[in-house]
Amino acid sequence: MNKQITTENISSAEWDVMRIIWTLDQAKCSEIIAELKPKNNWSESTIKTLIRRLIEKGIVSADKTGRTFTYSATVSENEMMYQVAKGMFSNMCDMHKGQLLIRLIKELPLSKSAIQEIQTELTQMEKVAPETVPCDCLSKNKKHQC
Incomplete structure (x- = not known):
């Protein structure tokens, strides 16, 4: 489960499919359709196309038992989120990443345990x-600060 994922690898609609697969651990096409069709008003063929694209990208695997396909993620949700975020941050100026993280932390829902873990990590990094x-x-040879 260590595929290299970038923001170009997965669309917003594909994220919707992946969140269902990750939540269920593995999902049948009918389960994915049952979740997405009413939520997004997508047709079955649209949802099947999204699943097919995820398989082609190697992010989802398909297992056929009889006439039923069961889909599983080939990359964990945490790894996917990390790779996408890392890819986005790699395109930004190092000088501004801290301010962006502060803004994100202020806006994201975080549990007390996550906040404590962040504080512990920041204390170590500060040293x-x-x-x-x-x-x-x-x-490097040009003196400039954005």
Whole structure:
């Protein structure tokens, strides 16, 4: 379950399919359709197309028993979220990533245990963190801060 995932690999509609598969651990086509059809007003063929695309991308595997297909994720939900977020952050200036994280933390629903874990991690990181993080938008030999 360690596929390289980028934001180009999965659409918003495909995320909807994946969330069902992850939640159920494995899902039949009828279960996916039953969840998505009323929620998004999609046709069965649209949902089947999304499933097929996920299989082609290697993110979902299909197991056929008789006439029924059962779909499973080939990448965990946490790994998928991490790879997508990491890919997005790799396109941003290092200098501004901290401010973005602060904004995200303020807006995301977080449990007390997640907050405690973040605080513990930040305490450890603070011991070796530089005073400032330089802009990495231009080549190293140019003096510039965004």
